[in-house]
Amino acid sequence: MRKTILVVLGAVVIALGVGQAAAIAQPPPPGERGPGRADRMARFLGLSQQQQDQVRKLMEDGRGERQALWEKLKTNREAMQQALDNANPDAAAVGELAIESNRLHKQMDALRDAQDKAIRDLLTPDQKVKFDAMKAMRPEGMGGPRGAGFGPEHGGAPEQP
Numbered sequence: 001m002r003k004t005i006l007v008v009l010g011a012v013v014i015a016l017g018v019g020q021a022a023a024i025a026q027p028p029p030p031g032e033r034g035p036g037r038a039d040r041m042a043r044f045l046g047l048s049q050q051q052q053d054q055v056r057k058l059m060e061d062g063r064g065e066r067q068a069l070w071e072k073l074k075t076n077r078e079a080m081q082q083a084l085d086n087a088n089p090d091a092a093a094v095g096e097l098a099i100e101s102n103r104l105h106k107q108m109d110a111l112r113d114a115q116d117k118a119i120r121d122l123l124t125p126d127q128k129v130k131f132d133a134m135k136a137m138r139p140e141g142m143g144g145p146r147g148a149g150f151g152p153e154h155g156g157a158p159e160q161p
């Protein structure tokens with residue numbers, strides 16, 4: 001009897017823990033956004049309110065240009081897929097699309113680098129060290145997955161000395 005009670009109690013504890021973890025892991029409801037890049041960065045770097053406002057403004061100011069580039073990349077990717085899906089793909093057309101894709105990716109990298117430099121210029125020396133470590137941990141390719149490199153929940157917290 002005692003063994004049965006312990007098993008049931010253990011199952012209840014596990015169920016509660018899994019339920020809470022699942023609730024935490026759920027994406028925000030449609031129309032709502034979870035913590036953004038600026039919020040995760042602010043927590044990770046320990047930004048002051050003034051720094052947070054400046055970082056958000058920098059990100060907002062560049063949003064339109066980044067969005068336009070994303071749209072061009074998406075259109076290019078779709079055109080390349082269409083060209084490759086042809087029975088006899090035109091190598092010249094596919095090559096031109098690949099060159100255009102490379103050019104667009106370089107533009108996106110330049111935008112990200114300029115934004116990172118502007119953010120870095122707002123930081124204290126200690127925050128710059130954390131920022132550089134965070135950037136070094138960011139996966140390659142279009143900045144990596146959303147949220148990569150901004151805190152322990154994303155695998156991005158460097159070890160503290």
